Amino acid sequence: MPHAQCHGGKAGNFRLGAAVVLILASLCVRADQVEMQNGDRYVGAVLSMNADVVVLQNEVLGTVKLPRGKVARITMAPVALAETAPKQRAALIRELRPAPTPPPWTFSPRPLFGEAGFLRAVDLARMGQGGDARRELARLGLETAGERRADDRPGARRDDDDDVLWITAMLLDKGGMWSAAHSIPRYSLTGYRRQYPAGLGAARWRLAYPRAFPELVAKNARVNGIPEWLQLAIMREESAFSPRIESFANAVGLTQMLVKTARRFSNGAAVTRESLMDPAKNLEYGSRFLGFLWTRFAKAAPLAIAGYNAGENAVDRWLAERGNLAMDEFMESIPYDETRNYTKRVLASYFAYSWLYDGKNPVPIVPLGARPRPAPTPVGPAKAAALVMPAKATAPAKATAPAASAKR
Numbered sequence: 001m002p003h004a005q006c007h008g009g010k011a012g013n014f015r016l017g018a019a020v021v022l023i024l025a026s027l028c029v030r031a032d033q034v035e036m037q038n039g040d041r042y043v044g045a046v047l048s049m050n051a052d053v054v055v056l057q058n059e060v061l062g063t064v065k066l067p068r069g070k071v072a073r074i075t076m077a078p079v080a081l082a083e084t085a086p087k088q089r090a091a092l093i094r095e096l097r098p099a100p101t102p103p104p105w106t107f108s109p110r111p112l113f114g115e116a117g118f119l120r121a122v123d124l125a126r127m128g129q130g131g132d133a134r135r136e137l138a139r140l141g142l143e144t145a146g147e148r149r150a151d152d153r154p155g156a157r158r159d160d161d162d163d164v165l166w167i168t169a170m171l172l173d174k175g176g177m178w179s180a181a182h183s184i185p186r187y188s189l190t191g192y193r194r195q196y197p198a199g200l201g202a203a204r205w206r207l208a209y210p211r212a213f214p215e216l217v218a219k220n221a222r223v224n225g226i227p228e229w230l231q232l233a234i235m236r237e238e239s240a241f242s243p244r245i246e247s248f249a250n251a252v253g254l255t256q257m258l259v260k261t262a263r264r265f266s267n268g269a270a271v272t273r274e275s276l277m278d279p280a281k282n283l284e285y286g287s288r289f290l291g292f293l294w295t296r297f298a299k300a301a302p303l304a305i306a307g308y309n310a311g312e313n314a315v316d317r318w319l320a321e322r323g324n325l326a327m328d329e330f331m332e333s334i335p336y337d338e339t340r341n342y343t344k345r346v347l348a349s350y351f352a353y354s355w356l357y358d359g360k361n362p363v364p365i366v367p368l369g370a371r372p373r374p375a376p377t378p379v380g381p382a383k384a385a386a387l388v389m390p391a392k393a394t395a396p397a398k399a400t401a402p403a404a405s406a407k408r
Contacts (some may be wrong), residue, residue, distance in 0.1 A: 032056065037072045046074060089363075097355065097362055102203055105170075107163050115140060121171055130175025142168050145180045146187030165189055169207050178212035179241040186240075197356060209352050212241045213254070216283045224291030229358060230301060231255075231287055233349035234308060237342065244277045252276035255286025265289045300367050302331055305346045310339040323371030330370035 032046045034056055044058030054066045054074070112118055117136045124133035134144050143165060165184050172181035185192050185208035192208060195201035211217070212235065221228040238256040239245050246252050252259070253276040262271045265288040269281075276282050290304065296312055297303035307315045314336075322333055334340040347366075355362045 033075050034066060035072045036066065037070050042066065093363055098198065102199055105200060105203055107167060125171040125175035128176050130172055130177035133171055133175045134177055134180060137168055137171065144168060144172065146183035162189060173207055173210055178210045182208055182210050182241065202356065206356055209236065209349065209356055211357065213279055213283065216280060220283050220287035224287045226287065226291050226294045227364070229353035230350050231290060232353050233346050234290060236349050237346045243279045253282035254279055255282055257282060257286050261289060265292065301350060301364060302327055302343055302347055302366060306334060306339055306343045309342045310336055319371050325370050327366060327368055327370050
């Protein structure tokens with residue numbers, strides 16, 4: 001049986017904001033690994049061993065007796081809890097993520113709430129007229145976007161000031177101004193990240209990680225067989241939900257598509273810079289591209305994310321060179337600085353979105369190996385396949401690709 005939890009792996013520098021997401025992102029155990037001379041590997045707990053037999057207990061296989069003369073070596077190894085102890089994993093998630101019962105978010109009375117402009121802003125937000133609501137709030141002198149260098153240390157602002165910012169973020173979110181709304185907790189009210197995402201804490205986290213363009217995202221994610229939360233994570237880190245943004249490398253819109261890449265996935269439709277500023281078209285092509293990567297890399301989120309930034313051919317090349325690394329080591333070995341850091345940011349957002357919104361699978365499963373070997377046929381009558389662990393390899397020195405080649 002598993003010996004102890006292990007958190008984080010060797011990379012250990014995902015910027016997730018909350019310890020619980022980091023722990024669950026790398027949920028694994030330390031277990032005994034028995035490697036046979038023919039290459040088969042078995043993971044669990046060694047119960048006994050003598051000159052003739054090694055007895056190993058595995059939650060899936062049960063008790064397995066392995067001929068001692070055919071055992072190459074016995075080591076300790078990290079193993080995904082989802083593969084070796086799914087019931088234990090589910091119980092731990094239930095304990096850390098109780099059923100959401102958010103209390104009402106209340107604010108103390110203030111003259112602002114009686115202002116005609118504020119009341120108009122509330123009504124406009126309720127009707128989904130976020131742009132008009134934002135103009136009303138701006139006329140009242142309220143901050144309607146986050147500041148990247150805002151001082152959010154405890155005591156740096158009065159609680160009343162924070163309340164007004166949270167109210168503004170709520171109204172903008174309600175009105176569909178997700179780029180402006182999420183920027184307030186993302187840049188100005190970053191203290192929410194020191195709170196556990198439950199109750200009011202979860203409400204604050206959801207403003208920072210909004211379900212932007214929900215109908216378009218859900219539709220395209222379903223059509224292309226990708227997690228909705230991964231698509232939202234891509235959008236948050238690529239464009240910050242700004243439909244008309246354009247990068248220095250001419251990537252355009254919500255999913256930051258290059259015109260040449262969008263044409264690959266437009267199914268023959270004409271693609272222009274202006275058409276990519278249409279959220280519906282941009283998400284259609286961006287989700288199709290992400291679905292292609294998700295399938296190509298066997299639903300391994302880090303590989304699909306890296307491919308979205310650097311292109312699938314670059315990831316294929318890195319896998320050919322060092323695909324036998326563990327996944328965290330492989331991510332650290334990505335030679336492009338932009339792609340390496342981008343992969344970590346998007347993966348962090350993917351886990352945050354899943355934890356906040358996915359009631360069925362709040363912790364995505366990421367393979368431990370960058371390119372796992374096929375599972376061998378187990379010894380004995382057990383029907384389950386033995387677990388296969390990736391071998392180690394040496395990572396190459398880092399390199400920085402030119403900006404033009406680092407993008408798709």
